[in-house]
Each structure stands twice: as structure tokens, then as C-alpha cells.
Amino acid sequence: MEKLNNARFAGTGLLYRRALIFASSMEQQERPPYWHAYGRGLRRGFEGSSTVSDYEHVRLIRIDGTDTSRGYRDGIRYGESLREGRDMLST
DSSP states (O other), rough: HHHHHHHHHHHHHHHHHHHHHHHHHHTTTTTTHHHHHHHHHHHHHHHTTTTTTHHHHHHHHHSSSSSHHHHHHHHHHHHHHHHHHTTTTTO
């Protein structure tokens, strides 16, 4: 069972790295605040609180209605789904 869990994590780890690369490339092309925040949220959702401080996390969550807030929240949602072993984009 542990091998299955390790294989699943390796697969989601690959999806995570691809999502980070995608967000970084999109940040150079369109809606930079959204994609920059998306990458930060993705890291927070997948890796946990060590990547974004609690203060910054609360600040980003609270600024409603901006591309930055939307990107951060979307990134967290996708990062958490990958950490849980499911790819919410493929369902």
C-alpha cells in the first residue's frame, strides 16, 4: 500500500511542478498579478505554510475582488487537491 501512495504522490508531484512552470510562464504573458499569486497559492496549498507566511496568507485571502486574491485562492485550491492525491482539473 505504501508503494501505491508513493507512486500517487510522485504523479501529483509531477503535476505540481508542471502547474508551477505553467503559472510562471503565464505570469510573463497575461494577468501577472493573478498568475504570480496563483503560484504562491499553489505552493501554500501543496507544500503547506512553510512557503507563505501566515501573515501573508491572511493578507492575500482578505483582499477580495482582485486578480491577486482570485489567483491565490485558485492556486491554494489546486495545490490542496494535488496534495490529497487528486487532480481536480481532470475530473
